[in-house]
Amino acid sequence: MGAKEMKICLIGTVASSTLNFRKTFIELLIQEGHEVYVFATDYSEKTSAAIKALGAEPVSYQLNRGGLNPFADITSTIQLKNKIKTIAPDIVFSYFAKPVIFGTLAAKLAKVPRIVGMLEGLGYAFTPEPPHKKESFKKKLVRAVQIFLYKISFRYLDRIIFLNPDDPVDLLEKHKIKVKDVKILGGIGVDLEKFKPTPPSLDPIRFLFIGRLLAEKGIFEFLKAAEIVKQQHPEVEFIVLGAIDKDNPSSLSQNDLEYYKQANIITHPGHVDNVQAWIEKSSVFVLPSYREGVPCSTQEAMACGRTVITTDVPGCRQTVKDGVNGILIPSYSANELSEKIDFLINNPSMIIYFSEKSRIFAEEYFDAKTQNQKLFKFILKS
Incomplete structure (x- = not known):
């Protein structure tokens, strides 16, 4: 093995997510002559063959x-350490909260020379609740445990990567977590050759939401705003892509979803595989989220040349220059959202203007090729 060629372990969670969001990065590593081992928790014959x-x-x-079972976590970490030791990699790169914690500890136990982690957002435990809602004891507990485990594991990282500049402040500085080195990547990026710009639909005007149907993604604000706007503009369409998460306490209920569908306020095709086709049929992409890393859905919408309405919160504000490629709104405000939607309906020329700027912005900041090269450097170089 030449000096340049290295063994690199990527540690994530589910295989489908790795194939969706790490495919072009894995291709880059292979192209550069490295041996790549991709760890996932749920390989099937199909996903294994795809890797x-x-x-x-x-x-x-x-x-x-899920869950907080220290015995299961210790057992998993020891098993993971043994698998890493057998491979004897030069670098372990883990992403998502639990793999960063336990992958880092396992890599340290396996004496891996270089260990890098990436958090693509701080997750549910660090996402603020709306002003009217009290934070649950479970959420506080999960956050406390996560901070404790970050404090233990992060000291062994050679570098931690975040997507936006707010996350290291709210996690590391606020909770006094020591790390050797921090880098900000920006968005993961989008394949600009796959997601090509198309003219936005203006007859009818369609507003599109993509995401899990959870409170923190802003689904309730989107539905309420749609209900308000529909009273004045029954011809305008609101489309919701994404599934209900029955196990999540902050999920939209099936009853509420049925109400909005029966009242003809939204169209809900559910979880779809051809997201791009739905973006192309839309006019405006809306994500009223409470907090993100840097959302992939918004990057894809921008690559297709879509106006974006999103919240002025960490992660989301990295995707929109207010009044340039879209509109920033405060979080938790269905009224504010409905006003901005109404403004765009009454000013369709702004939809065209913002759309063109969105694609330019995507090319400048969210080209997957550029972002993969940047990530590659962050992982390889001290």
Whole structure:
């Protein structure tokens, strides 16, 4: 193995997510002559074959994804350490909260020379609740445990990568977590050759929401705003892509979803695989989220040349220059959102203007090729 060629372990969670969001990055590593081992918790024959087709090696491992079971976590970490030790990699790169914690500890136990982690957002435990809602005891507990585990594991990282500049402030500085080195990546990026710009629909005007149907994604504000706007503009369409998460206490209920569908306020095709086709049929992309890393859905919408309405919160504000490629609104405000939607309906020329700027912005900041090269440097170089 030449000096440049290295063994690199990528540790994530589910295989489908790795294939969706790490595919072009894995291709880049292979292209550069590195041996790549991709760890996931749920390989099937199909996903395992897809990883092999990229030229990488799939590795199954166990991770107690939810819950707080220290014995399961210790067992998983020891098993993971043994798998890493067998490979003897030069670098371990983990992403998502639990893999960063336990992947880092396992890599340290396996004496890996370089360990890098990436948090693509702080997640549910660090996302603020709306002013009228009290934070649950469970959420406070999960956050406290996460901070404790970050404090233990982060000291062994050679570098931690965040997507936006707010996350390291709200996590590391606020909770006094020590790390050797911090880098800000920006968005993961989008394949600009796949997501091409198309003219936005103006007859009818369609507003599109993509995401899990959870309070923190802003689904309630989107639905309420749609209900308000529909009274004045029954011809305008509101489309919701995404599934209900029955196990999540902040999820939209099936009853509420049925109400909005029956009242003809929204169209809900559910979870779809052809997201791009739905973006192309839309006019404006809306994400009233309470907090993000840097949302991939918004980057894809921008690459297709879509106006964006999103909240002025960490992660979301990185995707919109207010009044240039879209509109920033305060979080938790269905009224404010309905006013901005109404403004765009009454000024369709602004939809065209913002759309053109969105694509330019995507090319400048969210080209997957550029972002993958940047991530590659962050992982490899001290």
